Amino acid sequence: MGSSGQVSWKLEDHPKLPKGKTVAVVVLDGWGENKPDEYNCIHVAQTPTMDSLKQGAPEKWRLVKAHGPAVGLPTEDDMGNSEVGHNALGAGRIFAQGAKLVDQALASGKIYEGEGFKYISECFQNATLHLIGLLSDGGVHSRLDQLQLLLKGVSERGAKRIRVHVLTDGRDVLDGSSVGFVETLENDLAKLREKGVDAKIASGGGRMYVTMDRYENDWDVVKRGWDAQVLGEAPYKFTNAVEAVKKLRENANDQYLPPFVIVDENNKAVGPIVDGDAVVTFNFRADRMVMLAKALEYPDFDKFDRVRFPKIRYAGMLQYDGELKLPSKYLVSPPEIDRTSGEYLVKNGIRTFACSETVKFGHVTFFWNGNRSGYFNSELEEYVEIPSDVGITFNVKPNMKALEIGEKARDAILSRKFDQVRVNIPNGDMVGHTGDIQATVVACKAADEAVKMILDAIEQVGGIYVVTADHGNAEDMVKRNKSGQPLKHKNGELQILTSHTCLPVPIAIGGPGLAPGVRFRKDVPTGGLANVAATVMNLHGFVAPSDYETTLIEVADN
Ligand SMILES: O=C(O)[C@H](O)COP(=O)(O)O
Numbered sequence: 001m002g003s004s005g006q007v008s009w010k011l012e013d014h015p016k017l018p019k020g021k022t023v024a025v026v027v028l029d030g031w032g033e034n035k036p037d038e039y040n041c042i043h044v045a046q047t048p049t050m051d052s053l054k055q056g057a058p059e060k061w062r063l064v065k066a067h068g069p070a071v072g073l074p075t076e077d078d079m080g081n082s083e084v085g086h087n088a089l090g091a092g093r094i095f096a097q098g099a100k101l102v103d104q105a106l107a108s109g110k111i112y113e114g115e116g117f118k119y120i121s122e123c124f125q126n127a128t129l130h131l132i133g134l135l136s137d138g139g140v141h142s143r144l145d146q147l148q149l150l151l152k153g154v155s156e157r158g159a160k161r162i163r164v165h166v167l168t169d170g171r172d173v174l175d176g177s178s179v180g181f182v183e184t185l186e187n188d189l190a191k192l193r194e195k196g197v198d199a200k201i202a203s204g205g206g207r208m209y210v211t212m213d214r215y216e217n218d219w220d221v222v223k224r225g226w227d228a229q230v231l232g233e234a235p236y237k238f239t240n241a242v243e244a245v246k247k248l249r250e251n252a253n254d255q256y257l258p259p260f261v262i263v264d265e266n267n268k269a270v271g272p273i274v275d276g277d278a279v280v281t282f283n284f285r286a287d288r289m290v291m292l293a294k295a296l297e298y299p300d301f302d303k304f305d306r307v308r309f310p311k312i313r314y315a316g317m318l319q320y321d322g323e324l325k326l327p328s329k330y331l332v333s334p335p336e337i338d339r340t341s342g343e344y345l346v347k348n349g350i351r352t353f354a355c356s357e358t359v360k361f362g363h364v365t366f367f368w369n370g371n372r373s374g375y376f377n378s379e380l381e382e383y384v385e386i387p388s389d390v391g392i393t394f395n396v397k398p399n400m401k402a403l404e405i406g407e408k409a410r411d412a413i414l415s416r417k418f419d420q421v422r423v424n425i426p427n428g429d430m431v432g433h434t435g436d437i438q439a440t441v442v443a444c445k446a447a448d449e450a451v452k453m454i455l456d457a458i459e460q461v462g463g464i465y466v467v468t469a470d471h472g473n474a475e476d477m478v479k480r481n482k483s484g485q486p487l488k489h490k491n492g493e494l495q496i497l498t499s500h501t502c503l504p505v506p507i508a509i510g511g512p513g514l515a516p517g518v519r520f521r522k523d524v525p526t527g528g529l530a531n532v533a534a535t536v537m538n539l540h541g542f543v544a545p546s547d548y549e550t551t552l553i554e555v556a557d558n
């Protein structure tokens with residue numbers, strides 16, 4: 001950046017690598033590297049393409065870090081996720097991510113000094129503060145300890161009536177753990193009540209069935225949440241949230257609990273959202289809160305009938321979409337991810353195609369481009385979204401749209417209209433989250449076949465491929481003890497791991513267009529996802545900006 005703050009977008013030519021090669025960038029979602037055993041679905045599945053890439057180690061295949069501080073998360077115990085993974089892949093630098101920014105703002109108290117907090121706190125005296133979000137310690141979308149600090153903070157600053165609308169997890173944490181999280185929250189709220197704050201859980205539901213849809217895949221999910229949270233209406237009514245979760249778990253897992261409302265002794269909902277109230281959505285991660293944010297904020301909204309659109313003061317934990325400025329009020333400023341590789345490359349003439357199916361479409365567009373929606377230059381870019389199946393859990397159709405994504409990418413490559421063809425193949429992750437081991441094996445095979453289609457097309461046009469992943473998931477389906485042995489529940493059943501992992505992910509390069517002598521450097525042993533952007537820029541014939549994390553490749557003199 002120049003001293004005037006002006007960005008110089010021109011990338012330097014790479015001294016050794018040519019321009020003009022088609023580069024396929026393939027992100028396998030939820031595809032980490034793990035020891036082979038029966039719970040490693042990638043190992044169990046037939047994955048001849050990915051296996052063959054591994055043969056290229058160490059010059060053309062290696063592992064990179066995809067969790068913890070390497071992707072801007074607070075600690076080494078934080079597993080990676082799609083948001084931070086794709087942010088790092090696209091931005092080429094490590095930004096402190098939402099989880100960390102909220103931690104810092106809570107620790108310093110700055111969260112209570114900003115405009116967003118002032119805005120909502122004006123309701124504290126006479127109205128209710130509603131907190132809506134994912135209730136777990138997963139650290140992917142939200143964290144229980146942050147909610148606890150926020151509850152303490154708002155009550156100390158005058159909130160007199162608080163209603164919490166919980167979304168149960170079981171996806172970033174073990175299924176069944178929601179009972180414990182709700183118990184913990186109930187204890188905290190009871191303590192607040194002792195101090196004279198009228199604090200209660202008002203509604204709930206499983207995150208995948210209630211509220212937390214993403215990329216507008218299924219508005220019914222958000223509507224079910226709206227009915228419970230705002231209107232105070234749901235098919236199930238309970239007087240106690242712990243009881244609600246226990247009872248509803250008899251027929252559904254945590255991710256898919258049906259919506260419920262908490263009612264008083266007169267069967268009246270204890271916490272609908274009404275005119276004058278304040279609402280905070282306490283997830284820091286954007287993708288699964290944007291739809292609700294739209295419903296809460298937009299006066300003209302036609303995705304479902306809101307029945308009632310209360311005049312509220314609404315703030316997000318973060319601003320979820322910088323481009324849409326949504327929500328307009330927020331408690332913590334999001335990471336400012338600027339000068340992404342996508343923007344640089346487009347500004348240097350790289351014609352870019354990006355594709356996935358709906359459930360991951362924003363990953364290779366919005367997250368990749370630093371949480372920015374839309375094109376940098378619509379004449380040079382084309383983003384294609386393949387509609388995902390709606391209303392099913394993906395273990396039912398584990399092939400998902402891998403084939404269709406592979407076909408679209410193949411056609412884009414063969415058309416020679418694009419310099420970069422970028423895809424996300426969701427199967428390992430989306431099916432891995434269901435905890436269905438057999439289905440996840442099928443999913444991994446489908447993902448591998450899609451990779452093959454893309455590599456075959458690259459072969460035909462003399463291009464280059466980069467195949468990597470955003471974080472682990474399908475390579476480990478059980479919770480393990482410290483020595484790696486699978487853990488069992490008291491009843492003897494395996495503890496199934498539906499979440500991501502902290503394992504590294506592979507990256508492979510190759511293709512007929514790869515210049516002779518290109519190989520992975522040996523001097524970047526701690527390389528992570530943020531090193532991929534500079535690598536891809538090199539393969540397009542450019543040197544990355546100097547503040548980018550270093551490239552993973554070098555060109556050996558032959
Ligand atoms: O939102 C989800 O589905 C999970 O919490 C995280 O998965 P993702 O980071 O792969 O999207």
Ligand SMILES: [Mn+2]
Nearest residue numbers: 029030082470
């Ligand atoms: Mn992912």
Ligand SMILES: [Mn+2]
Nearest residue numbers: 030429430433
């Ligand atoms: Mn995932």
